[in-house]
Each structure stands twice: as C-alpha cells, then as structure tokens.
Amino acid sequence: MMKGWILQKQVYGKEPSYETLKLIETAKQAGIELELHDPRQIEIIVTQDDRKSVLLDDKITKLPDFIFPRMGATTSYFALAVIRHLERLGVYSVNSSEAIEKVKDKLFQMQILAEKFPVPKTIMVKFPVNADIVAKKLGFPVIIKTLSGSQGSGVILSHDAQSFEDLGNLIQITNPNAEIILQEFISSSKGRDLRVFVIGNRVVGCMERYATDDSFKANFSRGGGVRYFEVTPEIEKLALSVTSELGLEISGVDLLFGEDGYMICEVNSSPGFKGMEQATGKDVAQELVDYIKSKVN
The missing domain is CATH 3.30.470.20 (ATP-grasp fold, B domain)
Structure with a gap:
C-alpha cells in the first residue's frame, strides 16, 4: 500500500482542517495510507545510514512514499529542513522544498515574478518609515504586509499618511525588527x-x-x-x-x-x-x- 504524510503544524485542541480530513479520506478510498504529522514530531540525523536517519516520535520509522507539506507561508526553517532531508532520501514532496522556500517569502516571490509578470509595486521598509516617500512611490491608500502570512492575516490597508505614521509608530514600538513590505493598492x-x-x-x-x-x-x-x-x-x-x-x-x-x-x-x-x-x-x-x-x- 502506498503511504504518505501530510506535514502540517497542529494546534493543541484544534481539529484538523476540512482540507486535511478530506485528503485523508479520499486517499483511503484510493488505497493510500495518508497520515497527518506535525514536523515537530520528526527528528533527523545526518548520517551515512540514511534509511535510519528519520525518527518519528523518537522512533526510527519506515519512510513514506511521499510527503504533502501543507504549511505554505508559515513553513518554518525546521519544517524546511525536514522536507529537504526526506527529499534527499528519495521521498517525493508535493511541491519541493526549494519552491516552498521561494513562495513563503512574499518579497522574494514578488522579486521573481516582477521580472516577467504584472505585479503591484512593492517596497520593503525599515523603521522609521518616511511617509512622504511612500506617498510619492506608492500613494495612499497602501497595503501593509508581513513577509509571511496566509488567509489574509498580516495584511492591513492604511488609508492616509497620518494613519500610516500612527501604525508605523505602533509597529516600531512593539516589534522594531518586524519584516514589513508595502504594496500598491489596486483600487x-x-x-x-x-x-x-x-x-x-x-x-x-x-x-x-x-x-x-x-x-x-x-x-x-x-x-x-x-x-x-x-x-x-x-x-x-x-x-x-x-x-x-x-x-x-x-x-x-x-x-x-x-x-x-x-x-x-x-x-x-x-x-x-x-x-x-x-x-x-x-x-x-x-x-x-x-x-x-x-x-x-
């Protein structure tokens, strides 16, 4: 029987998503054993004895035929390391670690796409941000985004220079190292x-x-x-x-x-x-x- 793992961060007390449950049930009907695992359950050992270099819940485990990472923009460095390790052992990943890493960083994604495709003008900023430059280069309203985020989280619309400065001051006080990009608002x-x-x-x-x-x-x-x-x-x-x-x-x-x-x-x-x-x-x-x-x- 073909075996696969969905890799997805799990929150204690929260039920798996509709997508996860349906994928598991659909795979079962197709004769595929599909399990849900949090990458944090997995440990990897860098060794020449590769087939025994993956531990699941502290135990050496038989490798799956494929993995299906379902973390998107929230994929952590640790999760990427797990995906890379399994790929090197010959496990097929539905979306490669390289592609996932490109896409999870919204600025890098825009840098790649802007060479060939129409995208909103985008600026990466550091604090304090000069609202006059934002007004000149992007105009207001302006979209404020965190570098990683999904399902609309970490995305704010700032309507004018004053509200932008107020929000910028709040971000600078609460998280001066925040990684923020600004994007042209397509009205x-x-x-x-x-x-x-x-x-x-x-x-x-x-x-x-x-x-x-x-x-x-x-x-x-x-x-x-x-x-x-x-x-x-x-x-x-x-x-x-x-x-x-x-x-x-x-x-x-x-x-x-x-x-x-x-x-x-x-x-x-x-x-x-x-x-x-x-x-x-x-x-x-x-x-x-x-x-x-x-x-x-």
Whole structure:
C-alpha cells in the first residue's frame, strides 16, 4: 500500500482542517495510507545510514512514499529542513522544498515574478518609515504586509499618511525588527480577486472571491463569498506561467482586477480548496490524490 504524510503544524485542541480530513479520506478510498504529522514530531540525523536517519516520535520509522507539506507561508526553517532531508532520501514532496522556500517569502516571490509578470509595486521598509516617500512611490491608500502570512492575516490597508505614521509608530514600538513590505493598492480590485487552482500543468478551477462587507479583503477563510469564474485563455496562461516560474506543482494563484488586465497579487504553495469546491463543484481533493498517485507511480 502506498503511504504518505501530510506535514502540517497542529494546534493543541484544534481539529484538523476540512482540507486535511478530506485528503485523508479520499486517499483511503484510493488505497493510500495518508497520515497527518506535525514536523515537530520528526527528528533527523545526518548520517551515512540514511534509511535510519528519520525518527518519528523518537522512533526510527519506515519512510513514506511521499510527503504533502501543507504549511505554505508559515513553513518554518525546521519544517524546511525536514522536507529537504526526506527529499534527499528519495521521498517525493508535493511541491519541493526549494519552491516552498521561494513562495513563503512574499518579497522574494514578488522579486521573481516582477521580472516577467504584472505585479503591484512593492517596497520593503525599515523603521522609521518616511511617509512622504511612500506617498510619492506608492500613494495612499497602501497595503501593509508581513513577509509571511496566509488567509489574509498580516495584511492591513492604511488609508492616509497620518494613519500610516500612527501604525508605523505602533509597529516600531512593539516589534522594531518586524519584516514589513508595502504594496500598491489596486483600487479597481477592492474587495474582490480571483483564486486559480493549479495541479500539475493544468488549471483545475477558478473562483471569484468577494468581500461580504466593506473590507478590502476577499478571503473565503475570513467570511468572504465565492462564486464560479470562467477560466479564460488569459487566466490559464498567466496562472500556469506563474506556477512554472516559481517551480511549483500545486499552487493557488491570486489575481487582482487591474485597470489594464490581471495582476499577480500573490501565489500560495498550500492553497485551501473548500471554497474552490463550493464555487466550481469539482472534487479538488480527488484531483490532488490522483495527481500524487500518478507522480509516485
């Protein structure tokens, strides 16, 4: 029987996500034993006796056929080390450690994509921040983002120079070493965007996400609505090209409605799919399991 591990940080007392539970059940129906493990359960030993260099809960364990990291932007250095080690032992990783590392850093991701694709203007800042420079280079309102974050966390809209300075002072006092980027606000896409789900070299589905209140965010995980959106040749080409450029196999590509066409907001290496299934009627978990099975075989 094929065996795999979902690698995902677990919070004590919190149930696994919809995606995790459905993947495990779908894999079981396909004859795959899929287990959920927190990377912190795993210890690695750098030794020539490679097949005994991985410990799970302090015990030498048989290696899985594949791993499916599901941490995205929250992937820690330790988790990356575990993924790298298993890759070196011949375990297939659904999205490589190299691709995950590229994508988890939002600034690095933008640096790569800006060479070939339309992206919002982005600045990395240090404190104190000169609001006049921000006004000149990006304008207000402006998006403030932490370098790592997912599901809309760590993303704030600052409406004007005064509120920006107030927030900057608060951040500087509470966390002077905070890693922050500023991003141009695309007003034509306020409260809505597109999420395109890519598996392999194929677009599985596309949905429009929209805010159900006056928020500038449209994240489904934070109460936003979703609806089916037709995959046009432009959307397909853009999503596949971006995914390939970042070296990803599985991706969630977020597109903004720019005045002159679509712009890349960001790319997720571990996209949720509950909203995608709801909007498109597709069984994304089955698509993922079928893809993994074909790659391992």
